[in-house]
Amino acid sequence: MSNIEITLPDGSKQPVPPGIRPIDIAQSISPRLADAALVAKVDGELVDLNRPIEKDATLQILTNKDPEALPVYRHSTAHLLAAAVLELYPETKLGIGPPIESGFYYDFDRATPFTPEDLEKIEKKMWEIQARHLPYERVYTRKDEGLRKYGDAWMKCELITERAGEVFSEYTLGPHFIDFCRGPHLPNTSKIKAFKLLSIAGAYWKGDEHNKQLQRIYGTAFFTPKELQDYLNRLEEAKRRDHRRLGKELELFTVNETVGAGLPLWLPKGATIRRLLEEYILEKERASGYQHVYTPDLAKVDLYKRSGHWEHYHDSMFPPMDLETEQMVLRPMNCPHHILVYESKQRSYRDLPVRIAELGTMYRYERSGALSGLSRVRCMTLNDAHIFCTPEQIKEEFSGVMKLVEQSYRDLGITQYRYRLSLRDKADKVKYVDNDAMWELGERVLREALDALGLAYVPAPGEAAFYGPKLDIQLADVMGHEETYSTIQVDFHLPNQFALNYVGADGKEHRPVMIHRGVLSTMERMTSYLIELYAGAFPLWLAPVQVAVLPITDRQVEYAHVVQKALDAAGIRSELDARNEKVNLKIREAQLQKVPFMLVLGDREQQNGQVAVRNRKHGDQGAKSLEAFLAECRALIDSKAVSE
Ligand code: TSB
Ligand code: ZN
Numbered sequence: 001m002s003n004i005e006i007t008l009p010d011g012s013k014q015p016v017p018p019g020i021r022p023i024d025i026a027q028s029i030s031p032r033l034a035d036a037a038l039v040a041k042v043d044g045e046l047v048d049l050n051r052p053i054e055k056d057a058t059l060q061i062l063t064n065k066d067p068e069a070l071p072v073y074r075h076s077t078a079h080l081l082a083a084a085v086l087e088l089y090p091e092t093k094l095g096i097g098p099p100i101e102s103g104f105y106y107d108f109d110r111a112t113p114f115t116p117e118d119l120e121k122i123e124k125k126m127w128e129i130q131a132r133h134l135p136y137e138r139v140y141t142r143k144d145e146g147l148r149k150y151g152d153a154w155m156k157c158e159l160i161t162e163r164a165g166e167v168f169s170e171y172t173l174g175p176h177f178i179d180f181c182r183g184p185h186l187p188n189t190s191k192i193k194a195f196k197l198l199s200i201a202g203a204y205w206k207g208d209e210h211n212k213q214l215q216r217i218y219g220t221a222f223f224t225p226k227e228l229q230d231y232l233n234r235l236e237e238a239k240r241r242d243h244r245r246l247g248k249e250l251e252l253f254t255v256n257e258t259v260g261a262g263l264p265l266w267l268p269k270g271a272t273i274r275r276l277l278e279e280y281i282l283e284k285e286r287a288s289g290y291q292h293v294y295t296p297d298l299a300k301v302d303l304y305k306r307s308g309h310w311e312h313y314h315d316s317m318f319p320p321m322d323l324e325t326e327q328m329v330l331r332p333m334n335c336p337h338h339i340l341v342y343e344s345k346q347r348s349y350r351d352l353p354v355r356i357a358e359l360g361t362m363y364r365y366e367r368s369g370a371l372s373g374l375s376r377v378r379c380m381t382l383n384d385a386h387i388f389c390t391p392e393q394i395k396e397e398f399s400g401v402m403k404l405v406e407q408s409y410r411d412l413g414i415t416q417y418r419y420r421l422s423l424r425d426k427a428d429k430v431k432y433v434d435n436d437a438m439w440e441l442g443e444r445v446l447r448e449a450l451d452a453l454g455l456a457y458v459p460a461p462g463e464a465a466f467y468g469p470k471l472d473i474q475l476a477d478v479m480g481h482e483e484t485y486s487t488i489q490v491d492f493h494l495p496n497q498f499a500l501n502y503v504g505a506d507g508k509e510h511r512p513v514m515i516h517r518g519v520l521s522t523m524e525r526m527t528s529y530l531i532e533l534y535a536g537a538f539p540l541w542l543a544p545v546q547v548a549v550l551p552i553t554d555r556q557v558e559y560a561h562v563v564q565k566a567l568d569a570a571g572i573r574s575e576l577d578a579r580n581e582k583v584n585l586k587i588r589e590a591q592l593q594k595v596p597f598m599l600v601l602g603d604r605e606q607q608n609g610q611v612a613v614r615n616r617k618h619g620d621q622g623a624k625s626l627e628a629f630l631a632e633c634r635a636l637i638d639s640k641a642v643s644e
Contacts, residue, residue, distance in 0.1 A: 103220025136185035262378030269544035312466035334360035353389035422463035
């Protein structure tokens with residue numbers, strides 16, 4: 001038989017006999033490469049290193065230098081996990097075990113629940129198997145034979161019935177493990193160098209709550225122990241900062257089953273932070289020419305039919321409610337209401353831009369699995385505004401919004417962010433309004449505005465609003481997971497839907513453009529970010545309790561009241577701990593609550609009209625006059641200092 005031709009990444013071509021395996025070619029290049037090889041890429045497709053190549057092809061050998069090999073590596077680690085589970089608990093039935101963004105999982109059906117101690121045992125067993133250098137072997141099974149062979153493995157039979165062709169592939173690992181799997185896999189277990197089992201969770205078979213509940217074991221794997229350790233450290237840090245945990249500990253918010261998932265209740269301290277954010281942004285907007293309005297949280301379905309939300313955004317809306325002869329719906333966005341505010345009177349070119357703003361509460365149906373604390377909720381209040389302007393004014397308005405964003409981020413101490421140009425998915429005619437000319441214009445206007453400001457951005461197809469492209473500002477959490485916070489959106493669609501107009505200098509009617517924008521994002525999402533950014537230790541100006549007043553004994557309680565009154569008068573938020581407890585305990589508790597300043601009051605302080613100041617970060621600061629402390633505090637608050 002004649003040779004086939006293999007093209008390597010450097011462009012060189014090798015004539016080789018058909019049936020050659022990628023690992024043979026790696027070996028012929030260098031034994032080092034063969035040793036480092038994890039998986040092959042043949043004509044762009046990932047395949048096992050020992051899968052024969054039968055025709056001309058391009059070939060790349062992937063090692064631990066190639067991020068693309070990581071999912072394969074993790075998938076193989078998932079098989080290693082399942083092999084260990086079967087060796088320890090042979091009665092277990094296998095579900096699926098794919099790699100995921102942060103590692104892998106495997107679903108198991110077993111009557112006895114796995115315990116944390118089991119995880120340790122399983123992990124040990126995995127290392128044992130790893131050391132056996134067991135190969136991952138691909139075998140082919142005929143469908144009818146497979147169904148016969150796996151009679152009692154119900155999940156496997158379901159998968160085979162639904163997904164397998166006449167013949168399907170399986171992978172084995174040692175004598176106990178075989179699973180329905182497309183692969184590819186690593187050549188053998190010795191290639192796995194670093195993994196960790198992380199947690200156990202319940203998961204329904206195929207994600208459907210009508211199905212049987214399985215036990216899911218999550219784990220992660222990295223090419224090197226160092227990368228794994230870095231990841232585990234970040235995971236620890238993320239736990240320390242987790243806004244859901246801190247929200248409870250610091251009494252900021254609570255989510256109650258009886259109210260419903262994704263509907264957080266703001267507790268007094270969280271509400272204080274929210275109110276400060278609201279007051280902050282309202283004042284900034286007032287000074288930037290915005291007009292604030294109040295509009296209702298619901299409207300007739302017809303309003304959203306007209307705007308296009310009903311057609312394109314229906315999946316994210318709460319179901320409508322019947323009211324007498326009408327159908328009402330909770331609003332998923334505030335734009336239609338603001339459009340009606342614009343429309344409430346005749347507008348002339350001299351009025352433009354008209355900037356309508358509101359802390360607008362809106363409701364979105366988010367899947368229950370996607371909900372998280374305050375960062376993804378179903379009822380949210382957006383620092384929203386809609387700017388109605390001429391096409392010529394877009395650029396200046398855009399840069400005005402960017403200034404607001406940058407100033408707010410500076411004041412809040414947010415320094416790490418990325419710009420994302422969110423575009424439509426051209427093929428998706430359901431989610432996005434079908435009007436090519438409009439989308440191209442919107443995208444061009446946004447790109448020009450971005451270029452004029454010299455901002456570097458990353459385009460993201462499929463992330464636009466249904467009515468137009470947007471510039472999203474992305475903030476990442478400790479684990480690198482990004483969410484959108486601020487957003488600026490150019491919209492030529494809604495003004496058309498509502499036939500908006502203004503009277504131009506020529507006395508004729510013209511159509512305005514709309515810019516939708518949120519600066520602080522929703523109060524919910526921004527607060528979740530700030531909790532994590534500061535790990536609960538908010539800058540003085542945002543701290544729900546700024547000063548803890550701590551009398552040492554009952555004798556100083558009266559003086560403590562005087563001090564607290566002075567704090568009140570200076571507009572400083574304080575809490576007085578007048579309990580009959582040791583002052584050290586009071587300090588410890590205030591410290592745990594991350595209160596910026598503690599004023600410890602003993603006889604001496606009382607006699608001298610002083611306060612002994614403790615700082616949550618730097619400890620004891622010595623005694624000073626009450627006036628001096630108030631002045632220092634005021635200065636820190638007024639300058640919005642990020643740390644004291
Ligand atoms: C800016 N109509 C525009 C508005 O005029 C609008 O609603 N845009 S949006 O759909 O992108 O939402 C604005 C912001 O709300 C998002 O950028 C995001 O920061 C925040 N947000 C969206 N969904 C949620 C949610 N489920 N929970 C918390 N915040 C959310
Ligand atoms: Zn809007």
